[in-house]
Amino acid sequence: MSLKLTKEGAYGYISVLISKSPNLALLLDIIESSEPIDVQTAISRGILGSEYSLLIQAKSIDSIDEIVYNSYKHLIEDLLKFMPKPYNYFVDHFVEIFDLDKVISMIFMMEKQKLKVKYIVSQIGPLMEYIVYSKRASGALSSYTNCLSISKERPILDVIKCLMKVYVDRVVNTLYLVSELEPIENSLKIFYLFSLLRFYRYVLNYKMLRITYNIELKDFAKEIGVPISIISLAIEKTDKIYEYIKKDRSYALIYELKSIYEQLKLLLYSPYSFIDRLTYLLIHKFYESMLIRYLTMHRYAWR
Secondary structure (H helix, E strand, O other): OOOOOOHHHHHHEEEHHHOOOOOOHHHHHHOOOOOOOOHHHHHHHOOOHHHHHHHHHHHOHHHHHHHHHHHHHHHHHHHHHHHHOOOOHHHHHHHHHHHHHHHHHHHHHHHHHOOHHHHHHHHHHHHHHHHHHHHHOOOHHHHHHHHHHOOOOOOHHHHHHHHHHHHHHHHHHHHHOOOOOOOOOOOHHHHHHHHHHHHHHHHHHHOOOOOOOOOOHHHHHHHHOHHHHHHHHHHHHHHHHHHHHHOOOOHHHHHHHHHHHHHHHHHHHHHHHHHHHHHHHHHHHHHHHHHHHHHHOOOOOOO
């Protein structure tokens, strides 16, 4: 028996999830005002739901990550179960960013320990299989592991660039499937902006490790086929992010989220577009998970 919703039913389901999501704009305003805020305070003020109360007792970064991951894992599983085709493919490919974020974080951690590139890549391959392949059919993500096997002597940031390019290509291809049912222009633009800001943050984190590496956001954007107008917007926003981070790098996530949030809200101005609402929800949930992790860890550096 199929559990898939009709497109109309899925639209209503997504709209309810959006309405019940935490107010990220309010959280950002509180954080920027330097008003004391943590998960417990956010729950007591009704900004976060009681389901996040487990985080109050978290004793380590690993336990924080596990609680946050599990809370969003169930949501993603429900989306995959209920979304009609081809929207479920879009969800399935979009959420790979959660796994990529873990893998790239591990790459940076190993790089910080001054490990040789050859050793890092040899360790990341099995990690990728452990994190990603355990959830998917064998060979489903071979294009990602190809990024790790092309050359064990290539610069680490080239590996990250390759991983992100594969990710963008996979998600964009699913959006093109959706385009047979409804316009995707708005969602595609926001997804490109989201991907460029993520890539920029990875580059920035890498440079914070005092690694000399010259890579331009514009070049990467052209490689993945981003329209000139979106490239200009991304550069404008990354310039602002960089200026803010020079003052306080612990706020990097806050500035990244602020940079995309105004654009993200525009997706809700298309009241009859299902893909716009779904794209809004997925990007919102990604940043929501990171912001909740940020609040739980208070102001741990570089994440």
